[in-house]
Amino acid sequence: MADAGMLRFHVPEPEVRPGGTPDFSNVTIPKAGSVPRPEIDVDPRTIRDMAFSIIRVLNRAGEAVGPWAGLLTDEELLEGLRHMMTLRTFDARMQMAQRQGKTSFYMQHLGEEAVSCAFRKALKPGDMNFPTYRQAGLLIADGYPMVMMMNQIYSNEADPLKGRQLPIMYSSKEHGFFSISGNLATQYIQAVGWAMASAISKDSRIAAAWIGDGSTAESDFHAALVFASTYKAPVVLNVVNNQWAISTFQGIARGGSGTFAARGLGFGIPSLRVDGNDYLAVHAVAKWAIERARRNLGPTLVEYVTYRVGAHSSSDDPSAYRPKAESDAWPLGDPVVRLKNHLIHKGVWSEDRHTQAEAEILATVIAAQKEAESHGTLHAGGKPSTRDMFEGVYAEMPPHLRRQRQQAGV
Numbered sequence: 482m483a484d485a486g487m488l489r490f491h492v493p494e495p496e497v498r499p500g501g502t503p504d505f506s507n508v509t510i511p512k513a514g515s516v517p518r519p520e521i522d523v524d525p526r527t528i529r530d531m532a533f534s535i536i537r538v539l540n541r542a543g544e545a546v547g548p549w550a551g552l553l554t555d556e557e558l559l560e561g562l563r564h565m566m567t568l569r570t571f572d573a574r575m576q577m578a579q580r581q582g583k584t585s586f587y588m589q590h591l592g593e594e595a596v597s598c599a600f601r602k603a604l605k606p607g608d609m610n611f612p613t614y615r616q617a618g619l620l621i622a623d624g625y626p627m628v629m630m631m632n633q634i635y636s637n638e639a640d641p642l643k644g645r646q647l648p649i650m651y652s653s654k655e656h657g658f659f660s661i662s663g664n665l666a667t668q669y670i671q672a673v674g675w676a677m678a679s680a681i682s683k684d685s686r687i688a689a690a691w692i693g694d695g696s697t698a699e700s701d702f703h704a705a706l707v708f709a710s711t712y713k714a715p716v717v718l719n720v721v722n723n724q725w726a727i728s729t730f731q732g733i734a735r736g737g738s739g740t741f742a743a744r745g746l747g748f749g750i751p752s753l754r755v756d757g758n759d760y761l762a763v764h765a766v767a768k769w770a771i772e773r774a775r776r777n778l779g780p781t782l783v784e785y786v787t788y789r790v791g792a793h794s795s796s797d798d799p800s801a802y803r804p805k806a807e808s809d810a811w812p813l814g815d816p817v818v819r820l821k822n823h824l825i826h827k828g829v830w831s832e833d834r835h836t837q838a839e840a841e842i843l844a845t846v847i848a849a850q851k852e853a854e855s856h857g858t859l860h861a862g863g864k865p866s867t868r869d870m871f872e873g874v875y876a877e878m879p880p881h882l883r884r885q886r887q888q889a890g891v
């Protein structure tokens with residue numbers, strides 16, 4: 482009663498600041514294999530506790546254990562490892578290209594490679610992702626040519642988007658990768674709407690929505706959940722909780738619910754949390770959620786618990802807001818190392834083969850980069866035509882655009 486009349490509000494603070502010792506003791510990590518795998522037509526009310534746990538398959542010894550294990554062959558796992566390694570190498574080269582002034586902007590996936598690479602392998606051709614800028618693994622794991630991604634990053638004469646999108650905001654209908662919108666959370670309403678349209682037209686293609694932890698604070702996220710819940714849209718609602726939204730820690734957007742997955746519960750949406758650094762767990766949970774959508778059982782919300790090891794973007798310096806060694810302390814490890822260790826444990830991979838694969842992948846990425854650079858980079862070589870700026874929006878160009886094009890002399 483001492484405080485009667487004196488109101489307070491609460492501003493959550495991250496556990497540690499730069500200079501402090503990283504501390505993830507507040508992240509509760511269940512044992513690998515300990516979370517059950519319900520039937521896909523389970524009554525959502527009976528699995529509410531899954532929104533507060535973490536589904537994991539790979540244990541510390543590199544074994545795949547529990548009811549979510551055993552869905553992928555050795556060949557598929559080796560392919561998954563290669564995709565993640567390719568994305569990591571691609572990232573490193575493009576980050577460097579940004580520093581060399583060959584593009585204005587880049588965003589890395591370091592530490593989060595398993596999320597998009599493993600999810601893609603659970604989809605079918607024709608399914609549509611509505612990604613953010615941190616899911617390039619959806620393209621890499623689907624065999625989209627790296628050189629096309631680089632052409633887009635360089636905004637060169639072979640850029641499939643003709644310089645009209647921010648670097649890294651790819652688009653490919655054929656590869657189920659909807660044009661990235663820079664306005665975060667719009668992906669959610671677009672995906673739910675697309676999924677509803679797919680059902681209305683009696684199609685069999687499902688949609689996948691993507692959002693980061695920070696962006697769940699946007700009202701579009703909540704509006705999309707209402708529609709998905711009410712109309713049982715065939716959609717998978719992905720939340721990538723990488724602990725940070727630029728310099729803002731996840732506790733700000735998360736609210737009082739304890740987890741991002743718990744947001745789905747109020748909408749009656751089955752909501753799971755998964756170890757986002759475990760390729761096998763991500764794939765198994767994605768398959769479960771995608772099957773539910775495909776069988777008209779409605780939406781599933783999946784929170785991927787991971788960590789953004791790199792900077793937010795090439796314009797960011799995380800040392801200003803978090804301890805430098807925080808990523809080393811992240812308790813779920815590195816997705817590439819964990820899958821590599823699993824494959825070594827199974828006897829189908831080795832340190833030598835890994836080193837050799839790293840060299841091969843680097844050579845492939847460099848070859849793609851050379852090819853892309855032959856078409857130009859930000860300040861050198863070929864560029865899209867100014868004329869392209871006026872094309873591709875209207876079936877018939879309105880008079881004011883025609884006038885502007887004439888003024889531009891193209």
Ligand SMILES: Cc1ncc(C[n+]2csc(CCOP(=O)(O)OP(=O)(O)O)c2C)c(N)n1
Pocket residue numbers: 615663664665666692693694695696697699721723725726727789793
């Ligand atoms: C609607 C909207 N608000 C703000 C921004 C600026 N912005 C770009 S990225 C970002 C942080 C997003 O963090 P999160 O959703 O956690 O995704 P992450 O970058 O961690 O993958 C912000 C605020 C934006 N692009 N769109």
Ligand SMILES: [Mg+2]
Pocket residue numbers: 693694695721722723724725726727
């Ligand atoms: Mg984030």
